[in-house]
Amino acid sequence: MPLVEYQPIGDIAVLTLNRPEKRNAMNDAMLGDLGVAVDRAAAEAKAAVLRARGKHFSAGLDLAEHVEKSLMQGIFGSRGWHAVFDRIRYGAIPYFVALNGAVVGGGLELAAVGHVRVAEPGTYFALPEGQRGIFVGGGGSVNATRLMGAPRMMDMMLTGRVLTAEEAERYGIVNYLAAPGGAFDKALELARVAAGNAPLSNYLIINALQRIHDSGHDEGLFFESVAASLTQSTPEARQRLRAFLEKKAARLPIPNGEEARG
Structure with missing residues (x-):
C-alpha cells in the first residue's frame, strides 16, 4: 500500500497521505511516494487536492528515522524535501490542501507549499523545532514565512506556540475555514473551480x-x-x-x- 494514495476524480487528482498510525509523519518512503504522485498529477490532472487519512494531516518529520542521520545525510534529506515540495509549489497545476488535526513541523511545511489551504475546526498548527533542538528543513523558512511573516514564524519556533484554525486564518496560513469534517469537500469544490480556468x-x-x-x-x-x-x-x-x-x-x-x- 503506497504511503501517498492517488485517486483521479474527473480532472482533479486527489493525493492522500496514508500513514495514519504515525499521524502521517513524513519519512523518506512517504516523500518518495509523494514525489511519484505529484509527477503523475502534473501529467494528467488540471488541479489537485492534498489531504490525509486519519485524524491528523501530518505531525511532521519522522524523528525516529532522522535522529541518527549524519550531517551530510541531513543536508541531502532536506534538499530532497525541497525538490519534491518545489514540484508542488512551482508545478503545472494548483494544489488545494485539506487540513485537519495536527499540522505540525514538516506537516505545516508541506501545507505551505500548496496554493490554497482549507482547515476544519480543531485543526492546530505548530513549529516545535526550537524545542527539539533543530531547525525547519522542508522549506518552511521560505514558504511558511511568506504566509505569516518572519516575526510570527519566529514566535512559533521560539516559544512553541500552537495556533488554532481561526488564528491560522488570521495569520494568513489558512484561506478557508470549513465545517467539521468538511475540509476535503471544500478543497475539492475549489479545485474544480480552478480546473475550469485556462x-x-x-x-x-x-x-x-x-x-x-x-x-x-x-x-x-x-x-x-x-x-x-x-x-x-x-x-x-x-x-x-x-x-x-x-x-x-x-x-x-x-x-x-x-x-x-x-
Missing part, C-alpha cells in the same frame, strides 16, 4: 505571482506585462473574452446579489 492562466498564477513577489519593483512589473500578454494572446483567452462580452459567461457571484462585471 491552463496557461493557472500556470502563470502559481508560478509568476510568487516570483514577482520576490523580485524588485521594476522587474516585477515587467514580468507582469509579459505574463499578461502571453495569456491574452491565446485563442482560448480570446474565446473566453468574447463569451464574456456577449454575456454568455457566468457573472461573479457577489454577496449582495447584484450582477458583477468581472
Whole structure:
C-alpha cells in the first residue's frame, strides 16, 4: 500500500497521505511516494487536492528515522524535501490542501507549499523545532514565512506556540475555514473551480505571482506585462473574452446579489 494514495476524480487528482498510525509523519518512503504522485498529477490532472487519512494531516518529520542521520545525510534529506515540495509549489497545476488535526513541523511545511489551504475546526498548527533542538528543513523558512511573516514564524519556533484554525486564518496560513469534517469537500469544490480556468492562466498564477513577489519593483512589473500578454494572446483567452462580452459567461457571484462585471 503506497504511503501517498492517488485517486483521479474527473480532472482533479486527489493525493492522500496514508500513514495514519504515525499521524502521517513524513519519512523518506512517504516523500518518495509523494514525489511519484505529484509527477503523475502534473501529467494528467488540471488541479489537485492534498489531504490525509486519519485524524491528523501530518505531525511532521519522522524523528525516529532522522535522529541518527549524519550531517551530510541531513543536508541531502532536506534538499530532497525541497525538490519534491518545489514540484508542488512551482508545478503545472494548483494544489488545494485539506487540513485537519495536527499540522505540525514538516506537516505545516508541506501545507505551505500548496496554493490554497482549507482547515476544519480543531485543526492546530505548530513549529516545535526550537524545542527539539533543530531547525525547519522542508522549506518552511521560505514558504511558511511568506504566509505569516518572519516575526510570527519566529514566535512559533521560539516559544512553541500552537495556533488554532481561526488564528491560522488570521495569520494568513489558512484561506478557508470549513465545517467539521468538511475540509476535503471544500478543497475539492475549489479545485474544480480552478480546473475550469485556462491552463496557461493557472500556470502563470502559481508560478509568476510568487516570483514577482520576490523580485524588485521594476522587474516585477515587467514580468507582469509579459505574463499578461502571453495569456491574452491565446485563442482560448480570446474565446473566453468574447463569451464574456456577449454575456454568455457566468457573472461573479457577489454577496449582495447584484450582477458583477468581472
